[in-house]
Structures are given as structure tokens and as C-alpha cells.
Amino acid sequence: MSDEKNSGNTFNINAVPSCIDEPVKAVLNPGANQIGTLFGDLLAMATSKIHFSAEKMRLQQAHDLEEFKKSLSDKLNAKPAECLVEPRMQVVGPAVENAKFCMDEPQIRKMFQNLLANSADIRYQSQVHPSFSAMIAQMSPLDAENLELFKGGRTLPIARYKYTLENDGERAAFTNCFLKNPKMIHATDIDLQATSLSSLERQGLIEIRYDCWLLDEKLYDVFIKNELRDILESELLQMKACEAKINDRKVQSLDFDKGIVRLTPLGKTFVSVCFDI
Known part of the structure; x- marks a missing residue:
């Protein structure tokens, strides 16, 4: 692995909890599908913590999650393969955790998708700041529209x-x-x-x-x-x-x-x- 991988700019695979060890290892030589699978696994773990009393709300959540994963996958597949790199867990971990609360807000959801997709793009990776996830989570749809x-x-x-x-x-x-x-x-x-x-x-x-x-x-x-x-x-x-x-x-x-x-x-x-x- 390159010196950059050992510099602290990316996560230490040995430090990752066993519950997400395998999905993370899958992106050591990342492609769009592999990175999409990682994000999907993390989203599934995050959203599994939410329990809705109404079946309609559970179905809507499942639908929104699938739409989120599909759009994210499309964004990853649209990127040149040579630009895809291992995403930093410091960025994608909080992003998928915060995204679960915003699935029903199209503008906010789209911003999380762009953040996740660009975190796996070498052309953007140096610009992706860990604070961006919290910033998006604190925005209203009107804030996103104005920005x-x-x-x-x-x-x-x-x-x-x-x-x-x-x-x-x-x-x-x-x-x-x-x-x-x-x-x-x-x-x-x-x-x-x-x-x-x-x-x-x-x-x-x-x-x-x-x-x-x-x-x-x-x-x-x-x-x-x-x-x-x-x-x-x-x-x-x-x-x-x-x-x-x-x-x-x-x-x-x-x-x-x-x-x-x-x-x-x-x-x-x-x-x-x-x-x-």
C-alpha cells in the first residue's frame, strides 16, 4: 500500500470493528460496485436502528433507502474507474449515520449522495472535510436551496x-x-x-x-x-x-x-x- 495510505489520511483497516470489517476490506482495491456495497452496508446498519410503529412508514423508509443506494450507485458508476479510491471512514461513517434521518428530503438526500460519492473520488478527496456531514445534517431544505x-x-x-x-x-x-x-x-x-x-x-x-x-x-x-x-x-x-x-x-x-x-x-x-x- 502507498505511503499515503499509511499517513493517517485514510482509516486503519485493523482498527475497524468486526461488524463492518468485511465490507471495509472490500474497498481496499475499490471499484464503483465495491464502494457502493460498502455504503449500502453502512446505510443498512444505520437504518436498522430505527423502528417505526406503522407499516406504511417502514415501507416508505425501505423505498427511500433503496432510492438512495441506487442514486449513489449511479453517481459512482458515472465516475472514471481510475479516479475511484478508498473513502475515509471519518467522512463516510458520520455521513451514512446522518443520512438516515434525511431520506425524505430530496435536496438534503442528494447532498449526502454527492458527499459520499466524491469522498471516493481522488479528484475531490482532498477537498472533502469531515465537518461536511454535520453541516448537511443541520440544514433545512430551504438552506440547501439558498446555498x-x-x-x-x-x-x-x-x-x-x-x-x-x-x-x-x-x-x-x-x-x-x-x-x-x-x-x-x-x-x-x-x-x-x-x-x-x-x-x-x-x-x-x-x-x-x-x-x-x-x-x-x-x-x-x-x-x-x-x-x-x-x-x-x-x-x-x-x-x-x-x-x-x-x-x-x-x-x-x-x-x-x-x-x-x-x-x-x-x-x-x-x-x-x-x-x-
Whole structure:
């Protein structure tokens, strides 16, 4: 075996528990079918821990598992044979364990499939980080949908609404208004979008900045008129009518700060590994 195999970058076959010893040994000289069999064995062990009370749910789980294995096998078979290598257990072990909870979410399931398939591809193996599995497990389908918008390294506009006050003061009205997802444009959707982007930022996959903005000012026109702004304008009128004061200063108008949102270096690597490019 090469020096790389002994460097700690891959798992020690002698340290693998006996319950998965044989499936793991099968990939010492891996091919697509052999690697697919390993993932199938690990998935079977992981999902066997779940016991559903309803037969319908058990059947659905079995169906979803087979679909997962079939799609994963297709991805492996589509790769050049010379690019297939032994996957690292530090990556695939947690991935198959976490994947069992996400079989009914197509976007999340697909990300796990890409992570597993690319963990066995020498072209991607150095980019596959052990934390990726936990990141996917913490994502909602909306998070995955939003993250995919940044494929290709796109930098997208974002806005932060604020109320201006007397004496040049200001107060936050709404932070992280993101309108680039065409499925999420209503006021209640925009609130969910802000939560989604905050979660992606917390994971270190995107960065949100308001100290710079895109040069094309037309990209920010969407923040001038939308459902959320209408609601904030209505609230402004109510505050004025009641002569509401913030720190003894009256609210004067509604404005917004321009910003940008883009992938971090970690986010770029994550997207290249876990999404279809």
C-alpha cells in the first residue's frame, strides 16, 4: 500500500470493528460496485436502528433507502474507474449515520449522495472535510436551496432596513432581506429567508457584509418595493400617528443599507463537493 495510505489520511483497516470489517476490506482495491456495497452496508446498519410503529412508514423508509443506494450507485458508476479510491471512514461513517434521518428530503438526500460519492473520488478527496456531514445534517431544505444559488461563486445583493430618527440616529427595522430566491418573495417568506441565511452564516458557509455593495445599483431596486417594505412603511405611519419615540427621538423615515452575500472559502469547497456542478 502507498505511503499515503499509511499517513493517517485514510482509516486503519485493523482498527475497524468486526461488524463492518468485511465490507471495509472490500474497498481496499475499490471499484464503483465495491464502494457502493460498502455504503449500502453502512446505510443498512444505520437504518436498522430505527423502528417505526406503522407499516406504511417502514415501507416508505425501505423505498427511500433503496432510492438512495441506487442514486449513489449511479453517481459512482458515472465516475472514471481510475479516479475511484478508498473513502475515509471519518467522512463516510458520520455521513451514512446522518443520512438516515434525511431520506425524505430530496435536496438534503442528494447532498449526502454527492458527499459520499466524491469522498471516493481522488479528484475531490482532498477537498472533502469531515465537518461536511454535520453541516448537511443541520440544514433545512430551504438552506440547501439558498446555498445552491451561489454556485459558480456568485455574489448576490442583500439589504438591511432601518428607521431614521431625529438627530441623525437610526434603528434597525429588518436585517438580512434576501430576495434572490424566486420561490420566496412574500413577507412571511422573507422572514424565513433571513433565518436561513443567518444559519448558513453561522456555519461559516456564507459571509454577509454591509460595508460594501455591488456596483450595479439596479440590483437593489427590488428592495425599494416589496411586501416586506410595505409592512415596514405601514408600521412607520402608525408610529408617526402615535408620536412614538425611540430614546426621545421621533422616527422620521424608512431606508435601507445595501449589502452583499457570498460564499466563504469553506462554502466554495462545500458547494463543489456536495452539489452537482
